[in-house]
Every structure is written in structure tokens, then in C-alpha cells.
Amino acid sequence: MRFQIKDEKLIPQRFFTEDSYRITQIPEILQPPLNPDFPYSRELQQILAGKQLLLDDIPHPLDEIQSHYENGYITYRKGIDYIGKKPMCMRCGNKDQQLFAIFHCSRCGENCFYCRRCIMMGRISECTPLIGWNGPAPNITLPQKIMAWNGKLSEGQQVASDKVVEAIWQKKEWLVWAVCGAGKTEVLFAGIETALAAYKRICIATPRTDVVLELTPRLKEAFPEIRVASLYGGSTDRHLYAPLTIATTHQLLRFYQAFDAVILDEVDAFPYTVEESLQHAAIQARKPSSAMIYLTATPNEKWQRECRAGKRSFTTIPARFHRHPLPIPEFAWCGNWQKQLQKGRLPANVLRWIKDRLESGKQALVFFPHIPLMEKALPLLRKLDSRIEAVHAEDPERKEKVQKMRAKEVPLLLTTTILERGVTFPNIDVAVVGAEDLIFTESALVQIAGRAGRNKDYPDGVVTFFHFGKTDEMLKARKQIVTMNREGVKRGLIDI
Amino acid sequence: MCSRPFRLLDEQFRDGELCHDCTRWEEDPDWQGFLQKNTSIFLYNDFLKEVMAKYKFRGDYVLAKVFADYFKEVTKGWEADLFVPIPLSEERLYERGFNQAEAILTEAGKMPTDILSRVHTEKQSKKSRLERIHLPQVFQIDSQTNLHGKKVILIDDIYTTGSTLRHAAKLLKQAGADTVWSITLAR
Numbered sequence A: 001m002r003f004q005i006k007d008e009k010l011i012p013q014r015f016f017t018e019d020s021y022r023i024t025q026i027p028e029i030l031q032p033p034l035n036p037d038f039p040y041s042r043e044l045q046q047i048l049a050g051k052q053l054l055l056d057d058i059p060h061p062l063d064e065i066q067s068h069y070e071n072g073y074i075t076y077r078k079g080i081d082y083i084g085k086k087p088m089c090m091r092c093g094n095k096d097q098q099l100f101a102i103f104h105c106s107r108c109g110e111n112c113f114y115c116r117r118c119i120m121m122g123r124i125s126e127c128t129p130l131i132g133w134n135g136p137a138p139n140i141t142l143p144q145k146i147m148a149w150n151g152k153l154s155e156g157q158q159v160a161s162d163k164v165v166e167a168i169w170q171k172k173e174w175l176v177w178a179v180c181g182a183g184k185t186e187v188l189f190a191g192i193e194t195a196l197a198a199y200k201r202i203c204i205a206t207p208r209t210d211v212v213l214e215l216t217p218r219l220k221e222a223f224p225e226i227r228v229a230s231l232y233g234g235s236t237d238r239h240l241y242a243p244l245t246i247a248t249t250h251q252l253l254r255f256y257q258a259f260d261a262v263i264l265d266e267v268d269a270f271p272y273t274v275e276e277s278l279q280h281a282a283i284q285a286r287k288p289s290s291a292m293i294y295l296t297a298t299p300n301e302k303w304q305r306e307c308r309a310g311k312r313s314f315t316t317i318p319a320r321f322h323r324h325p326l327p328i329p330e331f332a333w334c335g336n337w338q339k340q341l342q343k344g345r346l347p348a349n350v351l352r353w354i355k356d357r358l359e360s361g362k363q364a365l366v367f368f369p370h371i372p373l374m375e376k377a378l379p380l381l382r383k384l385d386s387r388i389e390a391v392h393a394e395d396p397e398r399k400e401k402v403q404k405m406r407a408k409e410v411p412l413l414l415t416t417t418i419l420e421r422g423v424t425f426p427n428i429d430v431a432v433v434g435a436e437d438l439i440f441t442e443s444a445l446v447q448i449a450g451r452a453g454r455n456k457d458y459p460d461g462v463v464t465f466f467h468f469g470k471t472d473e474m475l476k477a478r479k480q481i482v483t484m485n486r487e488g489v490k491r492g493l494i495d496i
Numbered sequence B: 001m002c003s004r005p006f007r008l009l010d011e012q013f014r015d016g017e018l019c020h021d022c023t024r025w026e027e028d029p030d031w032q033g034f035l036q037k038n039t040s041i042f043l044y045n046d047f048l049k050e051v052m053a054k055y056k057f058r059g060d061y062v063l064a065k066v067f068a069d070y071f072k073e074v075t076k077g078w079e080a081d082l083f084v085p086i087p088l089s090e091e092r093l094y095e096r097g098f099n100q101a102e103a104i105l106t107e108a109g110k111m112p113t114d115i116l117s118r119v120h121t122e123k124q125s126k127k128s129r130l131e132r133i134h135l136p137q138v139f140q141i142d143s144q145t146n147l148h149g150k151k152v153i154l155i156d157d158i159y160t161t162g163s164t165l166r167h168a169a170k171l172l173k174q175a176g177a178d179t180v181w182s183i184t185l186a187r
């Protein structure tokens, strides 16, 4: 699409004309003043408020969109802008020249740069306007009672919950560093309630679709009369305007200055390289004056350093809801386990550990760094018990196997890091075979250790890292767990 | 003839050298002999489906460069006078931003000759095979390019029933082309 500039307005042109421009080339985009008498479309308002969409995303004809623009209700922004001579994607923040490509474009009739990084959300090129809303926000009517949840917070949760409320009111950034099993979701409820009561718009964003699917029913239950939009690839809520949104961080790319508070859950679940684009998405999605809450059990090293140096505001919940300390991982040297596996054997101490569990009937998760080695171990262990299973990310029976583990039909489950977070079993021991592998970072190991001792009836669990040479990551993980336990005791959050 | 990998087909689906699909076309006096040969670069599977979706529907042009390498390898040694991409309707072209078949030619360093255009714009997939075959005219020849005695290669993204390519081939032959072959990314 191209635009002519006429009477201080942009006029869309379907095809190339000499007197028209691609939006990227227009130095300053003119925004007509809001005409209060214009009978604007409520549907467009619902779809566009707080969004940045492509024309192809909007089910309305261009004429209607243009008349809303001319009356000041819709904005056109550049999809690609130039910082000096270099293109930047205004939707995903991509500045990496290798992630741009060029093609001869039939929409503008010129060679057109496009962003490859966010292409899965529809192609943004130099002739692509991002369409947003400039009219009044949709009306929200609040129910008599906003929150139905009436559970009780632990002492540690209460402190964090108060901080979240405060951060939302004072529009601050705040990190909640809560150990695995602390109950971090409940910590958000009071903050969400007061925000909703003040007609604020809230978003909980997380890198993983699984988490969106798990959080949605919990929040709907806590706020039964509040409309909740649940957004992930292929979700049907994509045009739903809601005071409370739960979205994957990818979906945040479709929002623009929408939220009074963005809560980022499990920020650490993706490597640092992804963090930059995630940050960009979160910054775009929140209002210029808004709150930002980060939730994690395992902040990365940089964040930990910032916390210690007093450069980042944070609250810890160092203890679990059940007031027992976190199981501390023990290290066990197991020699060259890969070589042994190639020869069809498992290290003696690993085998002993597994046999003990099978004999005493205690369920266990055993983590492996790579699929091929895990699959070498599986037939060896099945000789001990034929019900033993193994899962990995691409396993089509992943859900069924996890379910069987829950139903105690599987005594021992071998897994890659796919089960490092999210999944909980009430009473298990945990082992890592090959804990020295690079895939087992400090945060992965803390998460893995956090699988054990989750239930108040079974607060203890053994966590063993079998290794062929201790790594810094192993030591840091253990230190983090020990530090949290100490803090929990000091603050009186752990019973000893 | 459609380059359906023969070893994957059971005897019962074959008539000697031709698969049933091709036999059906070649037995029809209205259609026999127009398209002499089709070559498909890939068999359509889940992986290709994903890559094709990214290329066609998301419009990631860069993939044309990848496909072009395969195209060059497959067409090595072919002697052709004209490479003709199957055109998209005007709306479809606008929607996608570029013609996927043409992009592969361009990236393979071949000069695309745009002599065909679409007559109707209705969605093809909504019609049955019979309707598609008996459709009066899908394409028209636009330019005055002299086709007499020329060897023409048609290029399209996916070979399904072969009707698109046969419609184009018939038109080109009637306009004087000597031979018409086709190549598709997948079938």
C-alpha cells in the first residue's frame, strides 16, 4: 500500500503512482484531530484499542478504516522505520540486518525491505502501516464483587503481594523472586483486584503456551465475572477486548500502549538472546506510564547481580507454601557415563540410586541432557521394570506419559529438560545424569531440584546430580537454594 | 509423466507408463498431448508443508533463494526458450506481495516471461475436478511474443490435479509453441 499526502491527510493508494509514498518514506505521519461527532464503529474500537495490527488482521474494509483515520479515531504508524540508514522493525524491535530481506513488492511496486524475525505474525515491510486506535477506550462495567478467591496467603506471599499492589499503584518495576512451590500466582491476585477496580487494564505474559493454558482457568475462577482474553497462536480470543489478558510473549507484539500493568511470568524460561525482543514487546505493550512486574524462580545472573547491588527493586519469597526447606541437591561423581552407556552399561551409583527407588516404591524423575543417550538408557532400565518410560519435547505421547506418571502407573520417568518446569508430582525424588552438560544451567538445575518435595504431606525429596566433573553452574544452583533456605529461616518462614 | 514417484504407486494405480491421473488426461481428445512432461522437485510432506506455508502464506521471500538452488539443479541441461510462471489473480498477487513461482525463476537467474494472465478470479479449490477441467478458459495470452517453434517451461508451486498446468499448456500450444514442459515445487 502507498499513501498520497493531501490536505494534511494520508490517502491510501492501492498501487504505485508517482505522487505517492510508502509509509516508511513519509517523514512525519499526520494525524487528523478527533471529530467527537463521528459515529465510530464499536467493533473497530474493540478490535483496535491498545493494538497494532496489519490491515490483513482486520476484518473491516479499507474505506471504513480510512474514514476512522480521517476523523482521528485510527492511527497509521510505520511498520519499518530507519535509524540512520538501517531499517528497524517497529513491531518486534528487530535491528539485526541479517534478519531483514528484500523483495520486489506488488503492493508498493518497489523493492521492499521486510522483517523476517516476526514474519510468523504476518509480513511487515516498508509499505506496511501498523494500525492502531486513537479514540476512546471501550467501556468496562464492573461486577459488584471482582474477586471470588478467598484463600489465605503465606507470610512470605503476603509480603510480596503487598509489594505487587504498591508497584501497580505507583507504576513501578518490581521483581518477585519466588522459589519453586512458593505459590506465585496467588501473589498477583490482590494487585489484579485493585487494578481492575480502578478500571486498569492488566496483562499476564509468559513465553510458554502451556503456562497460558494453565493460568487461564485459574484466573477465570478467581475473577469469575471479569472478561479474560487468553491469547496464544491460534486462539479464538484474538479480537476480544478484555480488562484482563493472559498472553504468550509473542502475542504481545500485537499490542501497543495497552496495559496499565504487565506481569511477565517465567522471564527466565528462554535464553538471553530472546530476552531483548521480549523486552521490546513488553515495553511496546505497556502504557508509557505503567507498572511492570516480573515473576521468576530463577533470575539470570545479570538480574541477580543487579538485585545484590541494589539496582533492581525486588522481593523474595524464599520459602515454600508448606514452610519446609527446599531439598538441597547432593553431588555424586559417576565417571564417564556417556562412554559406559555406549557400552550398554549405567554407572554403578546411578543404577544403585534407581534400584533403591524401584525397591522402595518411590517415584522418580531422571533427567538426561540429550535424547539419544536417554534412549540408550531406557532398555537397560526396562530390564529392572518394564513400566519405565522416557519423554522428550517432540514425543507425541508426552501428555499421556506425564499422565501415567501422575496416576503412579509409571515408577520412573526418564526425561530431557522438557519437564524441568511447570509439571509437578506430589512425592518424587529427582536425579540428573550428566549434570555437567552445558544444557544444565544454574536456572535449569534450580528448576529441576524444585520438582522435589512439593507436597505438604511429602515435603522431603532427594535430589542427586550425577556428574563427570562439577561445574560452576552446579555450584551456583546449590548456593542459590542454600541461600534461599537460610533467608527463609531468618525471616521465620520455615519451620525447623 | 506427472513425475509421481512411480515406485511409491501400486500396480493398480498405474497404466503402464502412466498413472491413472495422467491417463485420464491423455485419453481425453480435448487435452491429449499439450503438456509433454512435468517434473516436481519435492514430494509434499509435513516438513515441506510447513516450509511452503511460510513461503506462500507468510510471504518469506528469502526461501525463494533456497528453492532456486534445487530448481537449478533439477533443470540443469534443459534447453528452453521461455520460462513462464503460472500467474496469480490480481487480488491474490496483492495479498501475497509477490508471485512465488516467478520469484524462484528470478532467484535462479532465469528471465520470467509474463505472457499469461488469469481470466477469472474465483477460488479454484472450491470447484470439483470436473468443473475445473471443463472451465472454458482460465488464462489468456497477453503479449505479442512469438511462440512459434518455441520450447516453453511452465512453473507453478504445487501439482495437484495438473489442470492448471494443462490449461496453460493448451493455450501455449495453440499459440504455436512447439513443446511445453512444466516444473513444480511439490506434488
Ligand SMILES: [Zn+2]
Pocket: A001, A105, A106, A107, A108, A109, A110, A111, A112, A125, A126, A127, A128
Ligand atoms: Zn512493499
Ligand SMILES: [Zn+2]
Pocket: A089, A090, A091, A092, A093, A094, A115, A116, A117, A118, A119, A124
Ligand atoms: Zn519484526
Ligand SMILES: [Zn+2]
Pocket: B001, B002, B003, B004, B018, B019, B020, B021, B022, B023
Ligand atoms: Zn502421472
